[in-house]
Amino acid sequence: MSERVRFFQTGSFAVGNRLLPLDARTVQSDPSRSNSLTSGHRACRGCGEALGARYVLDAAMRATGGRLVTVNATGCLEVFSTPYPETSWRVPWLHSLFGNAPAVASGVATALKARGRTDIRVLGQGGDGGTVDIGFGCLSGMFERGDDVLFVCYDNQGYMNTGVQRSGATPPAARTSTTQAVGPEPGNVFGQGKSAPLIAMAHEIPYVATATIADLHDLESKVERAMGFHGARYLHVLVPCPLGWGGDAAQTVRIARLAVESGLFPVFEAERGEVTAVSPIRHRVPVEEYLRPQARFRHLFEPERRADVIDRLQAGADRNIERFGLLRAEERFGPPLGEGS
Amino acid sequence: MKAPFAITLRVGSSLANKTGAWRTERPVYVDRLPPCNDACPAGENVQRWLYHAESGEYETAWRELMRDNPFPAVMGRVCYHPCQTACNRGKLDEEVGINAVERFLGDEAIRRGWTVSVTAPPTGKRVLVVGAGPSGLAAAYHLRLLGHEVTVRDAAPRAGGMMRYGIPAYRLARDVLDAEVDRIAAMGVTIELSSPVPDAAAALRDFDAVFLAVGAQLSRRTEIPAGDSARILDALGVLRDVSEGEPPLLGRRVVVYGGGNTAMDVARTARRLGATDAVVVYRRTRERMPAQPFEVAEAEQEGVRMRWLSTIAAADGGTVTVERMRLDETGFPRPTGEYEELAADSVVLAIGQDVDRSVVATLPRVSVADGVVQVGADMMTGQPGVFAGGDMVPSPRTVTAAVGHGKQAARYIDGWLRGEPYAPPPRHPLATFERLNTWYYSDAPATVRPTLDAARRVSTFAEVVGGLDEGSALFEARRCMSCGNCFECDNCFGVCPDNAVVKLGPGERYAIDLDFCKGCGICVTECPCGAIDLVPEET
Ligand SMILES: Cc1cc2nc3c(=O)[nH]c(=O)nc-3n(C[C@H](O)[C@H](O)[C@H](O)COP(=O)(O)OP(=O)(O)OC[C@H]3O[C@@H](n4cnc5c(N)ncnc54)[C@H](O)[C@@H]3O)c2cc1C
Ligand SMILES: Cc1ncc(C[n+]2csc(CCOP(=O)(O)OP(=O)(O)O)c2C)c(N)n1
Ligand code: SF4
Ligand code: SF4
Ligand code: SF4
Ligand SMILES: [Mg+2]
Numbered sequence: 001m002s003e004r005v006r007f008f009q010t011g012s013f014a015v016g017n018r019l020l021p022l023d024a025r026t027v028q029s030d031p032s033r034s035n036s037l038t039s040g041h042r043a044c045r046g047c048g049e050a051l052g053a054r055y056v057l058d059a060a061m062r063a064t065g066g067r068l069v070t071v072n073a074t075g076c077l078e079v080f081s082t083p084y085p086e087t088s089w090r091v092p093w094l095h096s097l098f099g100n101a102p103a104v105a106s107g108v109a110t111a112l113k114a115r116g117r118t119d120i121r122v123l124g125q126g127g128d129g130g131t132v133d134i135g136f137g138c139l140s141g142m143f144e145r146g147d148d149v150l151f152v153c154y155d156n157q158g159y160m161n162t163g164v165q166r167s168g169a170t171p172p173a174a175r176t177s178t179t180q181a182v183g184p185e186p187g188n189v190f191g192q193g194k195s196a197p198l199i200a201m202a203h204e205i206p207y208v209a210t211a212t213i214a215d216l217h218d219l220e221s222k223v224e225r226a227m228g229f230h231g232a233r234y235l236h237v238l239v240p241c242p243l244g245w246g247g248d249a250a251q252t253v254r255i256a257r258l259a260v261e262s263g264l265f266p267v268f269e270a271e272r273g274e275v276t277a278v279s280p281i282r283h284r285v286p287v288e289e290y291l292r293p294q295a296r297f298r299h300l301f302e303p304e305r306r307a308d309v310i311d312r313l314q315a316g317a318d319r320n321i322e323r324f325g326l327l328r329a330e331e332r333f334g335p336p337l338g339e340g341s
Numbered sequence: 342m343k344a345p346f347a348i349t350l351r352v353g354s355s356l357a358n359k360t361g362a363w364r365t366e367r368p369v370y371v372d373r374l375p376p377c378n379d380a381c382p383a384g385e386n387v388q389r390w391l392y393h394a395e396s397g398e399y400e401t402a403w404r405e406l407m408r409d410n411p412f413p414a415v416m417g418r419v420c421y422h423p424c425q426t427a428c429n430r431g432k433l434d435e436e437v438g439i440n441a442v443e444r445f446l447g448d449e450a451i452r453r454g455w456t457v458s459v460t461a462p463p464t465g466k467r468v469l470v471v472g473a474g475p476s477g478l479a480a481a482y483h484l485r486l487l488g489h490e491v492t493v494r495d496a497a498p499r500a501g502g503m504m505r506y507g508i509p510a511y512r513l514a515r516d517v518l519d520a521e522v523d524r525i526a527a528m529g530v531t532i533e534l535s536s537p538v539p540d541a542a543a544a545l546r547d548f549d550a551v552f553l554a555v556g557a558q559l560s561r562r563t564e565i566p567a568g569d570s571a572r573i574l575d576a577l578g579v580l581r582d583v584s585e586g587e588p589p590l591l592g593r594r595v596v597v598y599g600g601g602n603t604a605m606d607v608a609r610t611a612r613r614l615g616a617t618d619a620v621v622v623y624r625r626t627r628e629r630m631p632a633q634p635f636e637v638a639e640a641e642q643e644g645v646r647m648r649w650l651s652t653i654a655a656a657d658g659g660t661v662t663v664e665r666m667r668l669d670e671t672g673f674p675r676p677t678g679e680y681e682e683l684a685a686d687s688v689v690l691a692i693g694q695d696v697d698r699s700v701v702a703t704l705p706r707v708s709v710a711d712g713v714v715q716v717g718a719d720m721m722t723g724q725p726g727v728f729a730g731g732d733m734v735p736s737p738r739t740v741t742a743a744v745g746h747g748k749q750a751a752r753y754i755d756g757w758l759r760g761e762p763y764a765p766p767p768r769h770p771l772a773t774f775e776r777l778n779t780w781y782y783s784d785a786p787a788t789v790r791p792t793l794d795a796a797r798r799v800s801t802f803a804e805v806v807g808g809l810d811e812g813s814a815l816f817e818a819r820r821c822m823s824c825g826n827c828f829e830c831d832n833c834f835g836v837c838p839d840n841a842v843v844k845l846g847p848g849e850r851y852a853i854d855l856d857f858c859k860g861c862g863i864c865v866t867e868c869p870c871g872a873i874d875l876v877p878e879e880t
Pocket of ligand 2: 049075076097098126127129156158159161167
């Protein structure tokens with residue numbers, strides 16, 4: 001959890017603040033940040049994944065003093081950043097296949113260790129398809145062996161690069177090209193899919209966390225914290241996709257925020273299988289507020305409002321709130337740092 | 342060139358790919374008019390001085406404030422702060438305590454002896470200001486800053502107008518008023534006291550321009566059938582005598598007639614002078630009282646009683662007869678024929694003030710309507726070279742409006758004297774609440790100013806409302822959301838997925854790199870204060 005600063009009008013939440021001491025500002029507020037994923041990439045307008053990747057890698061670059069190697073699974077992030085002969089990466093970067101990124105990252109970490117270069121750290125990254133589905137065996141192996149890798153999943157809840165197919169991270173009721181909005185239960189089915197962070201926790205690895213691009217302070221502090229551990233670590237970042245979700249490009253960050261504020265996406269961190277902190281919901285909203293701006297849920301509102309489906313989604317959010325204590329976070333874990341005094 | 346080990350293809354940077362070509366809309370940085378600034382009758386740039394106060398740069402903040410208003414410490418005590426009523430933060434939790442911060446800055450300036458120097462070259466023009474109330478003094482201050490030679494003449498023995506002879510000391514300590522008036526005098530403004538100006542026409546012969554600010558100093562009278570022994574006084578007279586240290590004898594039971602702020606002030610003053618029973622008699626209801634609600638509340642805390650829907654029918658030694666009223670369908674009070682007697686040692690009339698227009702009697706081109714002198718948008722009367730402002734012209738009759746008139750008049754007088762008519766700068770469109778992204782502002786309830794114990798208040802003319810200490814003032818300033826004006830939070834710089842925002846450095850704000858901006862609009866949505874617009878690209 002990031003340290004919350006009190007009494008500055010936006011000190012706790014905005015990217016920077018002219019009144020904060022430099023070391024309390026975010027990496028992103030620094031004009032000399034690495035810009036690990038630089039301009040000219042071909043991600044869609046308002047891409048949450050491009051933003052999330054830069055947030056994560058710039059923070060990792062700062063945390064490691066620039067001694068970082070990255071391994072990327074196939075997916076949008078790989079495709080939009082490296083159409084030959086151009087690359088947007090300003091970090092050492094490797095790509096092999098869709099399903100083997102965790103294994104390649106393990107290999108890089110092992111090789112570095114063999115060469116005595118444990119000062120160089122490894123970060124694997126991929127989309128939810130590459131992480132939650134096809135790369136899952138490699139990921140579980142990486143966790144089990146405890147390889148010194150931080151694996152980051154940029155979760156845009158579908159196989160976006162190949163045309164928005166359903167993944168194990170696609171939420172129920174969402175329309176994708178393989179879960180059309182037809183029939184009595186339109187969109188993705190309820191009761192399938194999985195929570196990769198909870199499965200990662202079940203491996204009892206040193207560190208697991210979730211985050212979104214809507215709370216930069218929180219995201220950066222989690223990357224930094226993850227880099228403070230050795231062994232296998234997992235970070236799952238929600239990154240809305242304007243194309244696949246059918247949202248206005250300008251609303252990408254806002255939609256991520258609504259996912260958190262509605263309770264649909266719980267933000268927490270865990271060590272060795274135990275939840276150690278959750279980000280409390282600041283201003284709770286009904287799930288409807290999150291669903292409405294996204295065309296992938298339009299069939300819940302047109303031609304008529306599907307109260308039955310919306311209620312089921314709300315029940316899911318309520319369950320998260322209850323399960324993770326998203327409204328009672330302060331009681332369970334004490335006030336956020338810096339607000340106690 | 343030989344490629345490194347295992348590298349077979351040399352790659353270039355994506356910086357060669359100018360994604361700006363994708364754009365159909367572009368973000369543009371704007372400045373919008375914050376509602377506080379918009380509402381301030383003195384035209385203060387509230388958001389801007391709060392911005393400096395937030396950084397703890399109190400002197401810079403004070404100087405920013407002083408550009409528009411030479412009375413921060415007075416304002417921080419007596420202004421009815423319409424800025425706060427308009428403040429966007431009121432829609433989020435509670436309005437920013439602008440007035441309390443203003444008082445802190447004003448007091449800090451007095452404590453530290455900050456002064457203002459005149460840097461404009463002398464123009465050689467001489468301006469006479471008639472009346473040393475807030476309007477006249479504000480005009481003198483601004484005219485002096487613009488390089489003119491200014492003489493202020495006032496009939497009273499001390500400067501300040503109603504700030505000295507009307508507003509009681511328990512709301513405005515006199516050493517504070519003195520300090521702010523003296524600071525204006527120290528700028529080289531000549532203030533001639535006990536010098537009534539009977540005739541503006543005569544004065545115009547000795548000066549290049551005249552600003553009239555004689556206020557509304559005549560107490561309105563009403564016909565009350567009264568016996569010889571009835572003691573009937575007018576509110577302004579009572580307040581003036583108290584200010585001069587010669588409090589009148591009001592007795593133990595005082596009836597105040599009227600429902601405005603003056604009525605509240607005189608009733609509260611009566612309590613302080615020893616009246617055990619101070620009753621305000623007003624012919625309408627509480628809701629229809631012109632007095633500010635906080636003043637009614639403070640009066641009640643001090644034991645002042647209110648008799649709504651009542652008029653005084655007659656007064657005699659020791660009693661007044663009041664008649665009950667009822668409101669008709671149109672809300673107008675109508676007599677009921679029901680009478681009641683109240684014990685009263687004195688009756689104080691506080692039923693309004695009129696303007697003494699004798700000063701313009703010899704200027705036939707000056708027009709008067711509804712009892713007040715008429716002026717154009719340039720604050721000039723029908724007589725060229727004679728300007729007027731404050732309570733004597735159409736006005737909400739507040740210190741702040743008077744100060745605003747003084748500033749406006751000074752600018753128009755300056756333009757008139759230079760032969761280059763002053764054109765006010767265009768106003769930015771309003772920074773509405775809907776444009777803000779309030780998620781980014783930390784939750785922060787307002788700070789409360791300390792107040793004097795009600796029990797102690799009735800025995801002293803010490804100020805009822807105290808100031809904020811530095812910590813609280815800083816906190817309060819930092820509650821400002823900087824509506825419509827970039828406060829360099831770095832959000833746009835951070836949230837752009839394309840690194841297309843360039844940070845120009847402290848105080849320099851940001852620029853969009855149009856080579857790479859795809860026009861997604863995230864920066865626009867995520868700007869907390871609504872300082873970025875998304876506009877269509879020309880095709
Ligand atoms: C009891 C009371 C309480 C008030 N409380 C508040 C408050 O809390 N907040 C607020 O904003 N407003 C308040 N007001 C209103 C406010 O005081 C006036 O609106 C304001 O003072 C008007 O300023 P002015 O400069 O136009 O006139 P004034 O303040 O009336 O000053 C006019 C000056 O002109 C002088 N003068 C008059 N004729 C001549 C002449 N012929 N030659 C030379 N000099 C002359 C007078 O001596 C006086 O000094 C209050 C008013 C009263 C009466
Ligand atoms: C073995 C294999 N199967 C299928 C593909 C085609 N493919 C490339 S990217 C992709 C989807 C990627 O989805 P995800 O990992 O969620 O990343 P996103 O594009 O959504 O960021 C697929 C199916 C492939 N490259 N390799
Ligand atoms: S929040 Fe600040 S800028 Fe906005 S209206 Fe209030 S005082 Fe003015
Ligand atoms: S966030 Fe970046 S790409 Fe999007 S409109 Fe703003 S500057 Fe342009
Ligand atoms: S986002 Fe922040 S830095 Fe950018 S324009 Fe708005 S206030 Fe200024
Ligand atoms: Mg995906």
